Amino acid sequence: xxxxxxxxxxxxxxxxxxxxxDVPPAIGAILRDSTLTAWRRVVDLALEERVDFFLVAGxxxxxxxxxxxxxxxxxxxxxxxxxxxxPSFVVTGNHDHESGRIPAVTWPELAHRFSxxxxxxxxxxxxxxxxxxxxxIGYRVRDVKDNxxxxxxxxxxxxxxxxxxxxxxxxxxxxxxxxxxxxxxLRRSGMDYWALGxxxxxxxxxxxxxxxxxxxNPQGRDPGETEPRGCYLVTVKDxxxxxPEFKAVDEVxxxxxxxxxxxxxxxxxxxxxxxxxxxxxxxxAERSVVARVTLTxxxxxxxxxxxxxxxxxxxxxxxxxxxxASPFAWVESLRNATRPEMDIEARRQADDFLGGxxxxxxxxxxxxxxxxxxxxxxxxxxxxxxxxxxxxxxxxDLYANTRARSPLRAHRPHGADLVAVLDAAEALVVDRLADxx
Numbered sequence: 452x453x454x455x456x457x458x459x460x461x462x463x464x465x466x467x468x469x470x471x472x473d474v475p476p477a478i479g480a481i482l483r484d485s486t487l488t489a490w491r492r493v494v495d496l497a498l499e500e501r502v503d504f505f506l507v508a509g510x511x512x513x514x515x516x517x518x519x520x521x522x523x524x525x526x527x528x529x530x531x532x533x534x535x536x537x538p539s540f541v542v543t544g545n546h547d548h549e550s551g552r553i554p555a556v557t558w559p560e561l562a563h564r565f566s567x568x569x570x571x572x573x574x575x576x577x578x579x580x581x582x583x584x585x586x587x588i589g590y591r592v593r594d595v596k597d598n599x600x601x602x603x604x605x606x607x608x609x610x611x612x613x614x615x616x617x618x619x620x621x622x623x624x625x626x627x628x629x630x631x632x633x634x635x636x637l638r639r640s641g642m643d644y645w646a647l648g649x650x651x652x653x654x655x656x657x658x659x660x661x662x663x664x665x666x667x668n669p670q671g672r673d674p675g676e677t678e679p680r681g682c683y684l685v686t687v688k689d690x691x692x693x694x695p696e697f698k699a700v701d702e703v704x705x706x707x708x709x710x711x712x713x714x715x716x717x718x719x720x721x722x723x724x725x726x727x728x729x730x731x732x733x734x735x736a737e738r739s740v741v742a743r744v745t746l747t748x749x750x751x752x753x754x755x756x757x758x759x760x761x762x763x764x765x766x767x768x769x770x771x772x773x774x775x776a777s778p779f780a781w782v783e784s785l786r787n788a789t790r791p792e793m794d795i796e797a798r799r800q801a802d803d804f805l806g807g808x809x810x811x812x813x814x815x816x817x818x819x820x821x822x823x824x825x826x827x828x829x830x831x832x833x834x835x836x837x838x839x840x841x842x843x844x845x846x847x848d849l850y851a852n853t854r855a856r857s858p859l860r861a862h863r864p865h866g867a868d869l870v871a872v873l874d875a876a877e878a879l880v881v882d883r884l885a886d887x888x
Contacts, residue, residue, distance in 0.1 A: 452689050453582050456497040458682035459508030459617070459648030460668035461490050462546065463521040467703070468673035469741050469783040478779050481739065485702045487524050489670035492700035493682050494528040498535055500684055503582065504575045505532050508648025508666060509544025509617025515551020515593065526556045533559035540573060541565065543589035544617035544648055545629045550592050565615065567591035570602045572609070583687075586642065587615035590629075600632035605641030611687060614642040617649045620663070626650050637663050644685065644693055651676055653683070653697055662693040670701045674743050674783075677705045679736075706732045706742040712750035712789050721752060722765045726772040729780045739778035744769075745786045753789045762787055793881065805884045812877040815842060819870055842869075 467482040497505050512521050529539050538561040565571050565587035575583040586603050605612040618630035637645050645663040653667030671680045680701040686694040710724050729742045766785040773780045799809040864872050
């Protein structure tokens, strides 16, 4: 059995979005150093678990023109590993490609940087015996459009082959299409494990051989990176079974929170609700959080929230309520997406256009529920199923539209999911058509 750690997308020189002039200095310092702290935790984990080798799948730095601070912190982490006898293997990516300015620092002998011109193979030896062979290639320039995965091929005598690559597998639209390839390309290589970088969401693309894993980034840096962030600790059993285990190491976690105003009648009540939601998010995350909060729903405070200064006042009180405890909780911003109070059922009975639209929503919802339950038999059930089928035909046209196909991501709702979409559509229609008065 042996184990290794798979990380990447450290972006050590990158800023943390959300640092503004009103952030307390102590919190600002933690945010500024969060990527460095996460990197230290990744190295700490590798040392604690006594892994046999360590992989960095590209974009260790935010820019090709790397800062000296970032280079030194990265090098020092690799040196700690080397001092413990753990070899490390690094490839570059589209952010830290080799054509930029790179301050000269001395790397430890056990840290290997892969070539950018060809796929290299490096053995990992334990107690005089090769336990794995690492194959890798880095980026010489940013815009690598070649299928680098197609260049990988496992040697017949390799005991366990690892492909180390920064690439977009399957055309993921969340990131640039660098070194594009497919899962089939990964399979044809003969690798046993693919240590992938570039996509910031940690995920196991393929559990079967080859096991293909995106490690994600160790520290989320903006509101688009809200999930737990970390790296993978991978165990390879004597039987050949590969067990990748995600380990969260992020210092601070972004949170996108919604707070409903229904039933709240004072500004202080809203501030208390915001405080409670953010405090709960901190407790759940078990670490510091930066929250972007949106006020939602219908309630008596809607009009008051539209008055100048009201939203900012609630924001400031919420921040004061959360205090300076450690781990901290910081409300980055407070946004208003509320609507005025309305009795939807009463409005549905009105003899006007909006009332008619709301009645149509109610009928369609009932038809979907009846159709999903198999109906009760007879003409009424047949009519309901027919009307539900009409909605299906509308969706057929939508999902057949080439312009709509990409944003829809082929996820077509059915049953309860479709009812939820209908509910959201009804709320949107009410927001657009109701009299704001």
